[in-house]
Amino acid sequence: MAELDSTYFSKEGLAKLKKELESLKTKKRKEIAGRLEYAKSLGDLSENSEYQEAKESQIMNEAKIAELEDMLRRAVVVEHSASRGQVDIGSQVAVEDISGKRLNFTIVGANEASPAENKISNESPLGKALLNHKKGETVSAHTPKGVLEYKIVDII
Structure with a gap:
């Protein structure tokens, strides 16, 4: 570890x-x-x-x-393995918010984060919320805008 x-x-x-x-x-x-x-x-x-x-x-x-x-x-x-079936660093994740809007992200270490490239940090509120969760699960991210919920649609 x-x-x-x-x-x-x-x-x-x-x-x-x-x-x-x-x-x-x-x-x-x-x-x-x-x-x-x-x-x-x-x-x-x-x-x-x-x-x-x-x-x-x-x-x-x-x-x-x-x-x-x-x-x-x-x-x-970190070498991502999609076969694990859960979100980890290196995962490409498709999520939907409560309105049904689909968003795609890659979870990266903090030093590689680039919102313009849809790369979010594992230390960000959404990154933390997504880690170790599986396709179909809903997560809550505690953000400055409040608590936002996202459903994990796909993990690549």
């Missing part, structure tokens, strides 16, 4: 994270180093806005690298 501070990813999401981290460590660091060298060549660093901006970029880049490395250390790759 994964620890509570685990970060869940699909294979694709983990690959994307690794690619972003590699880019920050190589391309972005090199670009910032070039900006710092140029700024140093301008002279007095105490009043050199180019230098200050490059240093700020460097600090932000290193913080992002540390954040991504931490996520990578805590990463747990």
Whole structure:
């Protein structure tokens, strides 16, 4: 069983994270180093806005690298198995609300959530409500809009 501070990813999401981290460590660091060298060549660093901006970029880049490395250390790759017959991370789920409106979602780890792509976090109210339930079951999601009920129509 994964620890509570685990970060869940699909294979694709983990690959994307690794690619972003590699880019920050190589391309972005090199670009910032070039900006710092140029700024140093301008002279007095105490009043050199180019230098200050490059240093700020460097600090932000290193913080992002540390954040991504931490996520990578805590990463747990989740492989969805539709044969289990219940909603888990990686499931594509079709639900209907009480008005009969059909919605389709993919349940993903929090770092891969993208409402525009219908990817909802396992930590979101609806994601939490759907987890471990089966086709035909009705779940209640406690949202800022109140309690919303959804019937699970299909799990892919």
